[in-house]
Amino acid sequence: MVLPPIVIATIQSAVLAATSNLLAQGLTAYQNETPLIIDWVPVFQFVIYSFINVPPNFLWQEFLESSFPAYHISPTAAAVASAAANDEKALEQEAKEGKLVEPKLNIANTAIKMLLDQTIGAVVNTFMFSLFIHSIQEAMTRPLGTPLSYPDKSAQYLFSREAIDYSKVDWTGVMARSRAEFYPIFFAGWKVWPIVSLINFAFIESIEGRNLVGSLAGVGWGIYMSLIAAR
Numbered sequence: 001m002v003l004p005p006i007v008i009a010t011i012q013s014a015v016l017a018a019t020s021n022l023l024a025q026g027l028t029a030y031q032n033e034t035p036l037i038i039d040w041v042p043v044f045q046f047v048i049y050s051f052i053n054v055p056p057n058f059l060w061q062e063f064l065e066s067s068f069p070a071y072h073i074s075p076t077a078a079a080v081a082s083a084a085a086n087d088e089k090a091l092e093q094e095a096k097e098g099k100l101v102e103p104k105l106n107i108a109n110t111a112i113k114m115l116l117d118q119t120i121g122a123v124v125n126t127f128m129f130s131l132f133i134h135s136i137q138e139a140m141t142r143p144l145g146t147p148l149s150y151p152d153k154s155a156q157y158l159f160s161r162e163a164i165d166y167s168k169v170d171w172t173g174v175m176a177r178s179r180a181e182f183y184p185i186f187f188a189g190w191k192v193w194p195i196v197s198l199i200n201f202a203f204i205e206s207i208e209g210r211n212l213v214g215s216l217a218g219v220g221w222g223i224y225m226s227l228i229a230a231r
Helices: 005-032 040-067 077-084 088-096 107-139 151-158 171-189 193-203 207-229
Strands: 071-075 101-105
Touching: 005 040, 005 207, 040 107, 040 151, 040 207, 107 171, 107 193, 107 207, 171 207, 193 207
Parallel strands: none
Antiparallel strands: 071 101
């Protein structure tokens, strides 16, 4: 059974999100010169966020590509030269070899997609991340000691009935914290994602490939966001 591309992209992103959070925990332990004790709760939170966030972003990328295709078909230089010289034999030969036309990067469409992705897309993703992470952290407040003495304590908590309780969430406070950290995260993202976006739109043709490139770049970004979420 072949999974739909959107499902594959979501699973890939979830695995990389878990990886980035584990790396962030390792980095924090190294910086603090403390033993690494894996806390599975934030790993779970980042994986859940991937499952919620990736499908609409996948559809967003599909919309951008269908509305502003990255490539358009253009005559090859050889075909133009043959046509200018009225060389029908050369044109016939180029047609047999499939050299009459070639895909060319549409610079205007690429610029439009980058602009939309790094404004509308970035605004929505930045705010939704903060809203999600702060709300689920409050919903998963634990009656466990800090730091956790064993990884199995966090795993045990995840399977308890009290693991997630959104009735404990102070939504006013969540909104306030999300607004307060919006601009720092947004502008930090502009140091990374425009480059990733350019590579994706200019050189990667498939939506699946673009999502994979974004997810791989997102490992480093995920470490940064994990450190912010752990404050």
